[in-house]
Amino acid sequence: MAAESQSTVGYIQHHLTNLTYGKLPAGYERLDSDGKVVEVLDQATWTLAHSGQEASDMGFMAIHVDSMLWSIGLGFLFVLVFARIAKRAHSGVPRGAQNAIEMIIAFIDQSVKDGFHHKNAMIAPMALTIFMWIVLMNTMDLVPVDWIPAFMAWATGDPHFFFKVVPTTDPNVTLGMGFTVFGLMVYFTIAKKGFMGFVKELTLHPFHSPKWYVNLLLIPINFALEAISWISKPISLGLRLFGNMYAGEMIFILIATMFGAGLILGLFAGVLQWAWAVFHILVICLQAFVFMVLTIVYMASAHQIEEEDQFH
């Protein structure tokens, strides 16, 4: 029983570990699965991590090869398909794929028009990219959890080969996008209102007094509040998506562990997996949509000029 639960834990951990390529420091002791020292590195080395422990020991100087591969691959799938359709698109009667693409574009365009009333040609393409890319990355969730990792293990000949196929279950990916949106927010705020405008936004809200010495007192309070509200935006963006997808993936993995537990449980697991996948279609689209809408809202607030005017 202990061995079995150990292997279940191992299975789950294996599914939750990224294929990590990074730098191990000099003098690092590499262990095999039984905890014995296999080799000691005599100098800092860039290598693939053989275990979750090694991956975390690599620190920041590491990259999740599988996440990047899938996210960039799916990104290219999105832009190339859309660019191909865009190239052949005509204003006559639309057919087939063009119809589908136009439907998505019209939907995004409407969402942007509803939430963003300023002039910026980058916002709509950004919303489209966010929506389609996240939908595609999330959709990898629906591929049964063992197919691609098992195939990669077979293809590389290494039964412990790590391979996560859903990039959005990697917080690096979701937070990466969240912080990029944050960066663009700061950029557009400064571009639109000037650096002093940005500073004012951080220090003169939400409390404001007409007397300068009162303001002096309020500035630290405002800054603390505003800083929290600003920094919470990218983090909540990234973690919301990550949490949803990670939890969903986790459920899929737990259901998958049931497949080995006899015919009855296996069949039951099959039904569960189907039901969860159906439910997850909703989550996939919803999370992509939420990410997109929040980005639009943040961008709109970055373009909003002189909010305090309306109080005077």
Add this chain to the structure above:
Amino acid sequence: MNINLTLIGQSIAFLFFVWFCHAFVWSAIRGMMEEREKQIADGLDAADRAGRDLELAQEKAAKQLREAKAEAAAIIDAANKRSNQIIDEAKESARAEGERLKAAAEAEVEQEVNRAKEVLRSQVAMLALAGAEKVLEASIDESVHKDMVDKLAASL
């Protein structure tokens, strides 16, 4: 659950895809869709205009029809009048012609009568002369009494 370079890699990929989407996807498809929207709007406009034109044309046609009908009625009226007039005239001329013919016939008849009288007169004269000749055969000499008899005949 490690935070590492993947974060930055994803950021770069994100910015690249946004740029790519902006450069090669969005404006092309939106531009095309706007063009189609314009085409459809123009088409609807044209249909609207055509509808209005049709209405106008129908109105015009109806007006012309009404005018034509009125004109035709006037023409028929005039024609009726004219035909009545012609009939009256014809009747009139026929009657005049009849009168004329009748007068001519009467004149001719008169003439015939006169001629017959003339013939008759001469023949009566001859007859009277012959009778008188028979009566007076012995006593009368033609050459002596001819003048007297001719005077008699002329007084018939």
